[in-house]
Amino acid sequence: MTMFLTVTFLIYMAMEKAIERETFMEKTLLFIKSMDCPAEEQMIRMKLADIAAVRRLTFDLDNRQLSILHTGELSDIKAAIDSLDYGAEVISTETGLDLDETAGNDRIDRKLLWTVLIINFSVFTIEIIAGLLADSMGLIADSLDELADAFIYALSIYAIAGTMMVKRRIARSSGILQLGLALWGFIEIIRRFISDEPTPNVIVMIVLSCIALAGNSASLYLLRQSKTQEVHIKATQVFTSNDVIVNIGVIFAALLVAVFQSKVPDLLIGAAVFIIVVRGALRIFKIK
Numbered sequence: 211m212t213m214f215l216t217v218t219f220l221i222y223m224a225m226e227k228a229i230e231r232e233t234f235m236e237k238t239l240l241f242i243k244s245m246d247c248p249a250e251e252q253m254i255r256m257k258l259a260d261i262a263a264v265r266r267l268t269f270d271l272d273n274r275q276l277s278i279l280h281t282g283e284l285s286d287i288k289a290a291i292d293s294l295d296y297g298a299e300v301i302s303t304e305t306g307l308d309l310d311e312t313a314g315n316d317r318i319d320r321k322l323l324w325t326v327l328i329i330n331f332s333v334f335t336i337e338i339i340a341g342l343l344a345d346s347m348g349l350i351a352d353s354l355d356e357l358a359d360a361f362i363y364a365l366s367i368y369a370i371a372g373t374m375m376v377k378r379r380i381a382r383s384s385g386i387l388q389l390g391l392a393l394w395g396f397i398e399i400i401r402r403f404i405s406d407e408p409t410p411n412v413i414v415m416i417v418l419s420c421i422a423l424a425g426n427s428a429s430l431y432l433l434r435q436s437k438t439q440e441v442h443i444k445a446t447q448v449f450t451s452n453d454v455i456v457n458i459g460v461i462f463a464a465l466l467v468a469v470f471q472s473k474v475p476d477l478l479i480g481a482a483v484f485i486i487v488v489r490g491a492l493r494i495f496k497i498k
Contacts, residue, residue: 243297344411415464
């Protein structure tokens, strides 16, 4: 626990220093003649995704305008857009971090992510202890999912200060982390199914799942207050939405354990948790 908090603090400090160093941020507004539907928007996003200088893109399809927050020269960015032959023209270029709401939005996003990180890590700590004491694979699976989410929130805090390329890599890394968690989970479920494991404690499962549900619902509400549509923020919303579904599933499994006096419902909900985790990870890879 101490190591985790230390790592997240170091990430936070690194992120703050990175923001302080970015004193030469520029905002360029372009008119793009042929950009009138989401298809062109996605093409532009893909073209600019690997350009490290790009920090943020804001599209206005109605007026066919694109606002780009970036560092350094505009030449590479403009060349990438021109390769699409959409008729892009530069309207204006301004210098300064506070030209729009970007700085303010970043601060808001950092506060939101720190809040949900603390919520998730607290829920993980309670659930993993209770899951081990109650012999519940459902609670253990959910607690590990909470831990992975807390780690993802920490990465997302770091991503706020990065470029679009960094943000996309952070999102993909979070997806890979979730896939690794799911693989371990499936192995553990098989081990428990074929071994002589005790029936989980139903009361502990229900109480802890209700606590986790409250925490994840609060986290999802907070994340949806973000005004940005950045890939790393979308990734955290996907994971947290999955967590709410999982918590409800564990409560239902606990009721089945009580009715049938069997460990099978608990193992089945554990498997379902990891299937949801896999689906969430695959959704992350599709986010542009």
